[in-house]
């Protein structure tokens with residue numbers, strides 16, 4: 588297998604990189620013609636021309652940097668192509684893919700050195716299972732885990748005071764879509780010598796690339812905006828530093844939570860259309876946010892694209908092209924569960940399911956899904972009311988989504 592077409596250019600715009608990023612296409616000079624899309628390599632093992640070549644292949648790359656494979660768990664052409672594309676797009680030095688977002692988060696925390704006697708400060712608004720992972724797997728072995736509000740100015744003094752080994756945040760929070768100042772957070776992490784990790788699942792690289800804002804590791808649940816079609820589960824960690832990348836490769840291999848060749852193929856295919864999908868999702872979300880704001884049955888709308896959202900200024904600085912993402916939440920005037928359930932059950936186009944970033948619009952109710960483990964008081968402390976509903980806006984025509992919301996909101 589040789590690689591012959593043009594490698595990605597550093598001069599390409601992001602949209603072009605999303606379509607063409609990754610390894611150059613392999614060519615076998617097949618008499619019938621070479622495929623334009625990387626085939627799916629459904630093989631667990633790879634053979635080489637002699638044992639010396641196999642011995643070299645165990646290093647993962649030739650001296651010139653050409654990938655070599657021996658065993659699919661340690662690396663395979665499809666995962667590698669996806670990882671290369673993501674590293675180029677996110678401006679990292681490399682990436683490692685995983686079988687899910689949670690597996691990627693686990694590996695990122697291990698790669699950052701979180702273990703007995705070390706400490707981490709995390710955003711209190713993190714995805715629930717990430718907090719559970721920190722408590723169940725890391726606190727129990729003696730890592731110190733501190734939850735804090737990264738939206739408050741006091742956070743910087745707290746970090747200077749505590750000098751944690753690791754800092755972990757999410758670019759955009761769930762479900763109130765609060766946007767963090769990544770530049771300021773990475774700067775204070777550097778000041779105290781902490782490794783900075785950001786879960787950027789809600790803000791795909793078409794909107795922001797956190798390594799450009801000083802972060803060491805970027806995590807995505809690729810299940811969401813990267814796959815984009817609700818048909819594949821995966822995760823990825825992109826690294827800005829060689830030493831962290833080596834650790835990620837080690838943990839990826841040892842944990843065995845690798846992304847399969849087929850899922851890797853779907854992730855790369857999803858990436859190719861990200862610019863168009865996210866552009867439409869952002870413009871739909873803004874129109875829907877304005878519609879909901881005016882509706883008498885709606886008490887409040889949370890969307891960073893609205894000028895009165897507390898994160899509007901930070902989001903305008905951080906996110907590209909005045910696009911504010913495809914996620915929003917809103918609160919019904921009637922804060923009862925019964926009213927929320929009735930509204931969701933009346934929807935005909937928007938699908939009630941617990942994911943996000945797909946081409947179709949998804950609606951979810953945080954108290955029974957992402958925030959299920961929290962009691963009423965904890966939800967209140969986080970500012971999540973009983974009438975709060977989250978929308979992950981799809982690429983349908985905005986008018987059709989709005990019509991569906993309108994009929995479901997009608998008495």
Ligand SMILES: Cc1ncc(COP(=O)(O)O)c(C=O)c1O
Pocket residue numbers: 687688689690714757786788789807808809810820821822942
């Ligand atoms: C912000 C965030 N991070 C991580 C995950 C976990 O990803 P996965 O379900 O692919 O393991 C999710 C899942 O919803 C998420 O919303």
